Amino acid sequence: MNIELTSVTRTFGGNRAVDGVSLDAGPGVLGLLGPNGAGKTSLLRMLATVLPPSSGEVRLLDRDPRHAADRREIRRRLGYLPQNLGYYPAFTVVEFIEYFALLKEVPPARVPKAVATAVERVDLGGKAKSRLRTLSGGMLRRVGIAQAIVNDPDLLLLDEPTAGLDPEQRVGFRALLRSLGEASTVVVSTHLVEDVGAACSEVALMDAGHIVFRGTPAELIARGEGHGVGDAPLERGYSAVLTAARNGSVAA
Amino acid sequence: MTTITLDEAPPVQRRRGRGLVGRVLRMEIRHSAFIWIIPLLVVLFIYDPFRTASSYGALWPLRATTVLNKFLPDIHVFAAGFAAWAGTREGRRNVSDLLATTARPAWARQLCSLAGTAFWVVAAFLAGTVALYVAASSAATWGSAPVWPVIVGVVSLLAVCAVAFTLGALFPGRFTAPIVAVGITIVMLYAFRQAVGDNGGSSGAIGVLSPDGVVPGNDWGLFYPVSVGVPIVQAMFALGVVAAAIGVLGLSPRTGGVGWRGALSAVAAGGARLRTVAVSVFAVGVALAVVAFGLAETANVNDPTSTLQIPVIDNALASSSHPVPYTPVCSAGSFRVCVHPAYQPYLSWVTAALDPVIAQVSGLPGAPTSARDISSSLLSPAVNQGFGIGQIAGGSYEFSLNVLPFSPAESMVEVSFRQDLVHAIVVGTSATLVTGSGGSQAYQPDSGTPAQQAVMDGLLKAFGVPPYPVPQPNSNGPAPQSPQVEAAAARFAALPAATRHAWLAANLTALKAGRITLAQVP
Numbered sequence: 001m002n003i004e005l006t007s008v009t010r011t012f013g014g015n016r017a018v019d020g021v022s023l024d025a026g027p028g029v030l031g032l033l034g035p036n037g038a039g040k041t042s043l044l045r046m047l048a049t050v051l052p053p054s055s056g057e058v059r060l061l062d063r064d065p066r067h068a069a070d071r072r073e074i075r076r077r078l079g080y081l082p083q084n085l086g087y088y089p090a091f092t093v094v095e096f097i098e099y100f101a102l103l104k105e106v107p108p109a110r111v112p113k114a115v116a117t118a119v120e121r122v123d124l125g126g127k128a129k130s131r132l133r134t135l136s137g138g139m140l141r142r143v144g145i146a147q148a149i150v151n152d153p154d155l156l157l158l159d160e161p162t163a164g165l166d167p168e169q170r171v172g173f174r175a176l177l178r179s180l181g182e183a184s185t186v187v188v189s190t191h192l193v194e195d196v197g198a199a200c201s202e203v204a205l206m207d208a209g210h211i212v213f214r215g216t217p218a219e220l221i222a223r224g225e226g227h228g229v230g231d232a233p234l235e236r237g238y239s240a241v242l243t244a245a246r247n248g249s250v251a252a
Numbered sequence: 253m254t255t256i257t258l259d260e261a262p263p264v265q266r267r268r269g270r271g272l273v274g275r276v277l278r279m280e281i282r283h284s285a286f287i288w289i290i291p292l293l294v295v296l297f298i299y300d301p302f303r304t305a306s307s308y309g310a311l312w313p314l315r316a317t318t319v320l321n322k323f324l325p326d327i328h329v330f331a332a333g334f335a336a337w338a339g340t341r342e343g344r345r346n347v348s349d350l351l352a353t354t355a356r357p358a359w360a361r362q363l364c365s366l367a368g369t370a371f372w373v374v375a376a377f378l379a380g381t382v383a384l385y386v387a388a389s390s391a392a393t394w395g396s397a398p399v400w401p402v403i404v405g406v407v408s409l410l411a412v413c414a415v416a417f418t419l420g421a422l423f424p425g426r427f428t429a430p431i432v433a434v435g436i437t438i439v440m441l442y443a444f445r446q447a448v449g450d451n452g453g454s455s456g457a458i459g460v461l462s463p464d465g466v467v468p469g470n471d472w473g474l475f476y477p478v479s480v481g482v483p484i485v486q487a488m489f490a491l492g493v494v495a496a497a498i499g500v501l502g503l504s505p506r507t508g509g510v511g512w513r514g515a516l517s518a519v520a521a522g523g524a525r526l527r528t529v530a531v532s533v534f535a536v537g538v539a540l541a542v543v544a545f546g547l548a549e550t551a552n553v554n555d556p557t558s559t560l561q562i563p564v565i566d567n568a569l570a571s572s573s574h575p576v577p578y579t580p581v582c583s584a585g586s587f588r589v590c591v592h593p594a595y596q597p598y599l600s601w602v603t604a605a606l607d608p609v610i611a612q613v614s615g616l617p618g619a620p621t622s623a624r625d626i627s628s629s630l631l632s633p634a635v636n637q638g639f640g641i642g643q644i645a646g647g648s649y650e651f652s653l654n655v656l657p658f659s660p661a662e663s664m665v666e667v668s669f670r671q672d673l674v675h676a677i678v679v680g681t682s683a684t685l686v687t688g689s690g691g692s693q694a695y696q697p698d699s700g701t702p703a704q705q706a707v708m709d710g711l712l713k714a715f716g717v718p719p720y721p722v723p724q725p726n727s728n729g730p731a732p733q734s735p736q737v738e739a740a741a742a743r744f745a746a747l748p749a750a751t752r753h754a755w756l757a758a759n760l761t762a763l764k765a766g767r768i769t770l771a772q773v774p
Contacts, residue, residue, distance in 0.1 A: 045349065048349075048352075050349050050353060068524065068525075072357075075354055075355040076355040080350065082350055084346060085350070086348070086349075087347065088283070088341070088347070091279075099279055100350075102272050102276050102279075102356070103354035104354050104355050105272065105355045108271040109271075111275075147350075
């Protein structure tokens with residue numbers, strides 16, 4: 001298992017953002033759904049080794065991130081796209097991705113090829129030498145994705161990766177996710193249930209710091225049959241599970 | 253039999269970042285914002301340190317002082333501002349989360365960023381120093397480019413960069429850089445520079461540690477070597493500041509470190525090796541700074557060098573107490589004027605100033621037969637503290653070019669040397685020791701009796717030089733001569749040169765002894 005969480009809790013002051021979450025995940029694309037404030041980003045930041053848990057145990061890529069040597073090795077094999085991507089405006093696309101490749105300790109000899117591959121995979125070849133300050137929001141999002149995958153990660157964490165992408169880019173990105181998920185564990189936090197339906201092999205639905213549903217997209221759709229509100233089957237499943245969780249029903 | 257545990261985690265790969273740091277560093281150098289300020293620095297450099305150094309006498313040690321006294325303060329403010337700006341980058345650009353997930357330690361990444369700015373700061377400083385030294389080498393006739401100002405300047409700039417960067421990283425914000433730039437400039441100007449005394453001797457440790465000091469006299473570094481103790485202590489202090497700031501950068505949890513508690517706790521999670529290094533670097537830095545401060549406290553002005561020394565270092569090196577060997581350069585002609593080779597450009601000025609006086613007084617009792625330049629510290633206190641230039645000793649007029657202004661002019665040399673030599677011949681001592689009402693003793697310039705003044709001014713008038721300036725108490729300007737002295741001086745000046753010489757030959761001894769009255773002056 002690339003992700004093993006056992007009763008993980010994270011509090012910020014008196015607020016329990018993540019509350020006793022246990023989760024295992026191997027290769028594949030796991031969609032993380034949930035309303036605003038459900039704890040998705042906090043969970044993702046713990047998986048990204050940015051935040052330590054307040055309690056519970058986290059093991060990533062068979063290593064314990066509490067130990068410095070293990071944490072460093074995890075980070076070498078980790079890709080992360082935060083919700084709000086910060087960037088250096090004066091850097092070019094290639095420089096920015098190369099910078100992260102070097103910081104992720106991709107062997108220097110392999111960096112140029114890794115950067116070129118990442119740039120091509122997000123379809124930014126034509127903008128490779130453009131400065132980041134000149135790019136649109138969607139292009140910057142793709143730069144963010146490229147830096148996340150430049151080290152060919154075994155664990156890829158993407159927070160709202162398709163925000164700002166146009167429909168065509170979104171379709172291309174879903175295909176990229178599917179191909180990445182064949183060998184790696186990809187966790188995608190998103191509000192867009194169509195992304196989950198198209199790209200994810202599994203779904204976890206969070207609410208109030210808990211995982212209230214874990215299953216395949218088809219199982220989530222099934223939960224919504226005859227229940228809930230929404231225009232699409234996944235949306236109906238989503239709202240049905242949330243309603244049940246909030247009414248105290250047992251989650252999957 | 254070998255037992256294999258299948259679910260054991262694979263060993264941590266040890267991938268050494270060979271070439272990695274170099275590439276990140278190149279990227280940081282390419283993107284340093286300091287590059288944008290270099291054109292302004294060039295203009296500032298030409299206007300301030302270069303212009304000032306060019307106006308100084310053609311002396312290596314003197315011109316080299318502009319490196320630390322002019323150029324360094326000009327760069328400080330920009331170095332501080334841009335280093336702080338670089339330090340705030342991760343916070344300003346909201347990339348902290350993203351960078352926190354990378355394998356390379358935050359400390360290493362930030363040191364590369366700091367180095368990117370420091371590279372341009374130091375490169376700009378070195379380029380300017382090279383320009384100053386090239387200009388000095390084309391003018392100076394003796395000595396070589398001093399290395400210590402360069403070392404102290406570089407280390408001081410690194411200290412400013414390290415402190416400013418660390419402050420920027422700890423307190424990232426839009427206004428951090430200007431606040432840090434202004435703050436560090438104020439510290440440099442109003443803490444260090446203000447602490448520097450007139451000769452640095454009574455300034456205390458902070459004044460000694462200030463790389464930006466007072467401009468010394470012309471003789472500095474010519475007759476006696478410049479103390480290496482002071483620059484060593486200054487560099488040591490600045491290095492300590494660099495190390496301490498870098499240590500803080502590595503320890504602070506706000507910059508990716510483990511914090512003080514984590515650093516001091518044996519059971520704290522994570523990065524034991526890095527933590528140990530950061531604590532060690534910080535401790536070494538503080539120790540260096542404290543030792544340097546302690547050594548600076550012991551600084552004193554040591555005669556005959558008349559410059560600040562750190563006894564422990566300078567005595568150990570025995571560097572400053574032995575005179576620097578040199579071969580004087582002398583003028584041709586019957587009256588030989590010899591000067592230190594560093595003053596060679598001024599030899600013709602001094603010779604031209606003295607020759608007419610010597611022609612007039614040659615053969616008179618007490619008139620010198622040669623002239624030579626000596627260290628100002630070897631002049632008698634009466635000369636040194638009585639506003640004189642030289643003294644007649646052993647038939648030689650011994651003078652010091654230490655009195656030359658920073659921007660010497662031939663006319664000034666002509667006037668002051670003729671006045672001084674005529675005064676030395678006619679009056680003798682340039683100052684007398686006077687005991688005040690409270691018992692304190694001080695030298696007061698001796699302008700001679702009215703007859704001596706009249707003869708002196710008459711001679712000077714004949715040479716086309718203004719009267720000898722008679723200092724008046726509690727005033728900066730010379731006192732006006734009495735009408736009787738002026739009239740006698742005019743009479744004496746109007747005499748034919750041969751008549752003046754004959755009168756002096758007959759009466760100079762009595763005149764010097766004060767036995768000639770104003771009415772007896774022809």
